[in-house]
Amino acid sequence: MHLSIPTKNGAPDSLRAPEMLLLPEWLLLPDGPVREHAVVVSGGKFHAVGPAAEVAAAHPGLHARRLPGRLMMPGFVDAHHHLTQSFGKALAFGEPSEIYRRIWVPMEHCLDERMLALSSKLAAWEALRGGFTTVCDAGTRSPGSVSAIAAACHEVGLRCVLGLICNDLADGQPQRPRDAVMAAADAHLARWASDALVRPSLAISVPEAAADGTLHAVAALCREAGAMFQTHINEHLASVERSLVQRRLRPLELLAQVGALGPQTLLAHASLVTPGELNLLRDSGAAVSYNPVASQWKGNAVAPALQMSALGIRLGLGTDGTRSDAFRLMDAAEAAQRLSYGLAAGDSSCGGGALWLALATAGSAQAAGLGERVGRIAPGHYADFLLVDLDVPEMLPSWDLSWELVRLANRSQIEAVFVAGDLRLWQGWPLDWDGAALMAEAAEAARAVVAQAPIQKIHGASPAADWATLLPAAQEVRP
Structure with missing residues (x-):
């Protein structure tokens, strides 16, 4: 039909x-x-x-x-995205963990205002094509203004929770005065407070990228403004161990100690969590973005999403900018739980289809702070x-x-x-702008950015010369 x-x-x-x-x-x-x-x-x-x-x-x-x-x-909601990383998606394939240090940070630092707008517009279109009508962007490390990201979302028609990175440390050393960080945060929240498509949010890349006082201040400002405070948490073993060495606490424990855990907090990944940390999540009211494709591609573990859901922890699904396809995201979410936890426990349903549909729509909307506005087909x-x-x-x-x-x-x-x-x-x-023209312009721009950026890849490109060498020699079978 x-x-x-x-x-x-x-x-x-x-x-x-x-x-x-x-x-x-x-x-x-x-x-x-x-x-x-x-x-x-x-x-x-x-x-x-x-x-x-x-x-x-x-x-x-x-x-x-x-x-x-x-x-x-209802349109799907991506609870964790990086709109400005679209130029380098395939560079991350087959790479070990913490690719942000070797790929994303170097690449994003090479995005000027035009490149920032192009990469964001391409990612926004990809998101809509994959069924996402809202994304929660975790902020960019580009020196360009996040206004370019907002403009791209408006041009494409994508709803966005737009993060502003508020880091004040780099490798444990002071990078920006806290007063300057907080002034920029105030201006960002005010700039987008009444926008039709863009809702402001504040972000700290990882807890180790901010001093204790800054973590507390940024989270408190979000609580007062009714905005979301975003950070990546307990994703990689190396990051957990750095936190233990530097602060004597795991990252999630650190957030709790400095008062940065609360209903305004959206934590990306939370894949390496202890039983005690699960209790911290439950008791604080913080939300988690479960990012199964990120775990498949470059993570150290799969978040115990089913256990989080059973404990009443607010939970959504995120792509982490990997692949903007909502149906494949749900499939990955269910499959990762089944392979990581369900098989060992004899759980053949792992929540059932209804759970993953709910988490990809209303659950992700609640995690992103938009539960009263999106994620459901309901009056109002x-x-x-x-x-x-x-x-x-x-x-x-x-x-x-x-x-x-x-x-x-x-x-x-x-x-x-x-x-x-x-x-x-x-x-x-x-319907109202030229998609083919954007693709051509973005492809050219991406080549220039990647050529310029000091990207460090551990593995080379897939071999293209002789695919036959990848397979064992065929053995002839004789009667």
Whole structure:
């Protein structure tokens, strides 16, 4: 089946109205997927949600747009991203841990204002293509202004929790006066306080990159302003051991001691945690971004996400800028838990499909401090949603849609992406700007940046000359 609505230049005009009554075949609600339901989108928000007959009767002036074979679901929320690292994604493949020291920091330091905008716009488009309508950006080490990142998000139409890095130490030595750090933090929070798409946040790269007093002050400022305080925590063994040597505390313990753990705190990774640290997370109300693809690609461990969820720790899913594909992220999240913990315990479901759907949408929204605005299809929430084509061989026959979305669905099924009720992408492509031109410009810029940056790779590129050498010689079988 195909959408039975008129199109112009490949984009459906009837899905670009300021007020719409939509009747998808399936609707993903907070309690799970349902049929025979309708949604009214008006003023950039969900105005009404309920049984189709009731909603249609209450809005006789709206023409119903039927969407056969389609699932309407909330947009995914990426609880941990690095929008300014898109130029170097593939450089991290096969590398040992702490690649930020050898790849990301050198590369980001070479991003001027134009390069910052280009890399962010490319990453924002990738995020939308992968089904993410909101990302939580952890800040950039580029000397350029984060205004370039915000501008890129506005151009693409991506909602963003935008971090400003507030480090004041480098390799344990003072780098910036705390007064200057806090002044910049105040200005950042004020600059984006009322923006339609960008919500400000403050970040410290890792706890070792700030003095105790700065950690406390930045977290306290976020608490007072209703903003999120972001930091990478307990991701790599080397970082945990440095903290023990320098501060006599593990990173998470350090945050607790200086008063930087609280409901305003969003911790990326938390993959190397002790039972005591799990209790600290639970009791503080802090949130964790579980980043399974990052663990697969360059981490030292997989966070005990199922145990965190069972303890009531606020939990979301993040890409860490690895691969902006929400369906593959959910699959990785479930698979990593099953391989790391489920097999040994005889747990064959590892939370079930519904858990990972919830964590990738509403859970991630709560972790990012946006739980009252995004992550659900509910009246009053922003109309950030996807139309997903279910009329494909991969999804038939259907017995349990929640599980199927986690293990079988893929990015190619995302037909339309909406943010604040506006159709931002149709079949993966933007409607109001030139995606092909961006790709060409970004590719050229990336080559220049990577050539300039003092990047240190441990492993070379994959061999291309003779693939046959990678396999054992074939043995002829004779009767």
